[in-house]
Amino acid sequence: MTTTALLESSSSGSRAAREGSYARLSVMNFLNEVAERYPSAISFASGRPADGFFELDAWLGGIPRLIEHLAVRDGRDADAVARQIAQYGRTNGFINDLVAAQLASDEGIHADAGRIIVTAGCQEALSLCISALCTERQDVVLSRNPTYIGVTGAATLAGIDQVVVPGGISECAAAVAQTVEMLKRHGKRPRALYLTPSFDNPTGATMSAEERIAVLDVCYEHRIVVLEDNPYGMFGFEKAAPPNMAELDRRGVVIYLGTYSKSLCPSVRVGCLVVPQTLFGDEDASRELVEGLGMRKSFATVNTSQLNQALVGGVLLAEGRSLKRMVEPVRKHYWRNRDLLLKCLGEAFSDDCGVRWNRPDGGFFLSVQMPFAFGQAEVERCASEFGVIPMPMSYFALDSTQNASVRMAFSNVSDEQIIHGVDRFSRFVHGRLARRPVGA
Numbered sequence: 532m533t534t535t536a537l538l539e540s541s542s543s544g545s546r547a548a549r550e551g552s553y554a555r556l557s558v559m560n561f562l563n564e565v566a567e568r569y570p571s572a573i574s575f576a577s578g579r580p581a582d583g584f585f586e587l588d589a590w591l592g593g594i595p596r597l598i599e600h601l602a603v604r605d606g607r608d609a610d611a612v613a614r615q616i617a618q619y620g621r622t623n624g625f626i627n628d629l630v631a632a633q634l635a636s637d638e639g640i641h642a643d644a645g646r647i648i649v650t651a652g653c654q655e656a657l658s659l660c661i662s663a664l665c666t667e668r669q670d671v672v673l674s675r676n677p678t679y680i681g682v683t684g685a686a687t688l689a690g691i692d693q694v695v696v697p698g699g700i701s702e703c704a705a706a707v708a709q710t711v712e713m714l715k716r717h718g719k720r721p722r723a724l725y726l727t728p729s730f731d732n733p734t735g736a737t738m739s740a741e742e743r744i745a746v747l748d749v750c751y752e753h754r755i756v757v758l759e760d761n762p763y764g765m766f767g768f769e770k771a772a773p774p775n776m777a778e779l780d781r782r783g784v785v786i787y788l789g790t791y792s793k794s795l796c797p798s799v800r801v802g803c804l805v806v807p808q809t810l811f812g813d814e815d816a817s818r819e820l821v822e823g824l825g826m827r828k829s830f831a832t833v834n835t836s837q838l839n840q841a842l843v844g845g846v847l848l849a850e851g852r853s854l855k856r857m858v859e860p861v862r863k864h865y866w867r868n869r870d871l872l873l874k875c876l877g878e879a880f881s882d883d884c885g886v887r888w889n890r891p892d893g894g895f896f897l898s899v900q901m902p903f904a905f906g907q908a909e910v911e912r913c914a915s916e917f918g919v920i921p922m923p924m925s926y927f928a929l930d931s932t933q934n935a936s937v938r939m940a941f942s943n944v945s946d947e948q949i950i951h952g953v954d955r956f957s958r959f960v961h962g963r964l965a966r967r968p969v970g971a
Contacts, residue, residue, distance in 0.1 A: 622828050663823050682758075704745035707724060711755070758786055762793045886901060
């Protein structure tokens with residue numbers, strides 16, 4: 532579906548548009564059900580971190596270090612600090628200084644702690660930003676297609692329209708400019724652009740530094756805030772990702788979204804958002820946005836878990852306010868898994884059967900282009916008859932352009948699972964092609 536057609540069929544409040552969004556979100560329940568029904572099936576569907584690197588005992592053991600740090604920092608008794616951690620806390624967080632130091636060390640992002648809000652995972656950060664930026668009926672969120680399903684969920688639950696920026700990641704700036712002009716003709720106002728420029732979920736693609744700068748220029752011109760989601764940025768393989776857009780930003784265009792779910796573990800549910808020093812050059816507007824986001828958070832979650840913040844803070848102190856050393860073995864593990872998956876795909880589809888895939892520079896995922904449509908029926912058959920579960924890319928799409936591709940996650944699978952999983956997937960694909968009518 533073209534962006535124009537999508538707009539015409541998804542005006543604000545449209546029941547059909549909302550039902551379509553909820554249908555996309557419900558597919559996760561379907562995948563969970565498939566995994567439960569076929570527990571022996573090898574799954575490439577879940578983008579979970581590798582759980583062999585979790586060090587819960589050590590991380591929990593760092594909480595006393597964090598208490599001591601806060602006692603010295605705030606000039607308070609350690610017992611009083613410990614009691615306060617068990618209480619309700621500051622809405623915007625209490626480890627903001629440590630988060631700021633880690634972002635400066637690992638991501639090149641220099642932010643005042645007062646412009647950081649510690650959130651209940653990156654999903655809360657995303658939801659807060661979308662609802663704070665899109666306050667009028669004509670306001671919309673832009674995203675690439677396919678996109679992370681979390682932004683679709685946040686927009687849907689807030690009743691805000693989501694509009695496709697068509698084309699590939701290397702032509703994003705031009706596509707944003709064209710989409711903005713089209714939106715104006717339809718009485719719509721783009722207020723935010725959601726991007727995962729480094730090792731994208733779901734495609735695995737990475738935006739070049741030049742394209743990032745071009746996108747910043749276009750968004751500054753049209754007063755569109757870039758929501759830069761960076762869960763995978765520390766997991767580059769042969770080379771590091773280009774500089775983050777927040778690092779390149781000089782005019783107050785980018786709100787940076789971070790998470791410790793990938794670098795530590797998902798259950799910690801601690802993320803952050805970083806508001807720029809000025810919002811499009813306006814320092815007062817930036818300060819008002821921080822206040823508004825904090826107010827929204829106070830109504831939504833009151834504060835992010837103090838205990839979980841203490842765990843993260845203790846790790847950051849133990850690691851010298853940087854996670855590079857800790858994530859290095861995990862990064863190498865993902866790199867090795869990617870290489871093995873690429874090798875197995877190359878061997879399984881050495882014939883010219885129309886199966887193609889990309890080579891991501893980092894992260895958790897790669898995308899596979901299929902010679903036929905791949906949806907729920909194909910997932911069911913793969914799981915029940917072949918014992919493998921790929922993820923249809925259509926689950927991340929806002930139109931029908933992704934119906935013949937799948938996402939394969941390589942982050943939390945063993946060597947044996949990759950080898951046997953690709954073999955099973957190959958047998959499904961070749962069997963499906965053998966039965967396809969001539970000319971189909």
